[in-house]
Amino acid sequence: MDPATVVVDAAYERAFAAIDADPRNEMLVLLEGADGQGDGGAVLGCVQVTYIPGLGKGGAERALVEAVRIRADRRGGGLGRVLMDHTIERARSRGCALVQLTSNKRREDAHRFYGRLGFARSHDGFKLAL
């Protein structure tokens, strides 16, 4: 399907607007040509980051990473690494003490990827659907 033909439900438009308007939420988008190669413009991947103030960690923020996505036909070529390296560096520049994320226990490939990036698999992630 041509991405340009995707019909977006109004609820998703509202969610995107909420992310866009919130100084503690951002969607980082990896574009073709961002490395100076190619014509540029096509979306290759994205990630949502939430900067959370807290009373631990000396009062520093933590960066929560959600919804890491790389375009299906471009996986396995190191783009996830580019996207996550940028995300981590951005959190560091902002003064965050920690980057955190959860990954489904079945996704062993993703777990190896986060391990290579330096993440410790120290916690269990609990979810309650409402």
Next chain:
Amino acid sequence: MDPATVVVDAAYERAFAAIDADPRNEMLVLLEGADGQGDGGAVLGCVQVTYIPGLGKGGAERALVEAVRIRADRRGGGLGRVLMDHTIERARSRGCALVQLTSNKRREDAHRFYGRLGFARSHDGFKLAL
């Protein structure tokens, strides 16, 4: 130590002010007497909740729970359950699709507690200290 004598570093005061000012962050505090018993007023526990907009879950928010704390001398008496039930109900009322949290893999007691509340231990939690 008398809680009234705690000296709070300025960084923590700024972090608390940031939580307090952010409509997507809140600190829920469990007070003695909130159930109508006792004189009331003493802090028995607290939890921080962050409401995160996102492009999954039909555009609904998710509630991230951090820093669940019950006063050391009042643990084991069901106060954690009171605090978490209230947290979950508050997220539900707001229209959140999900409540999520992470817990250190060593804390098997906490994992049983979250299991009893209905949480699924479906994910691994990754942390990168900056």
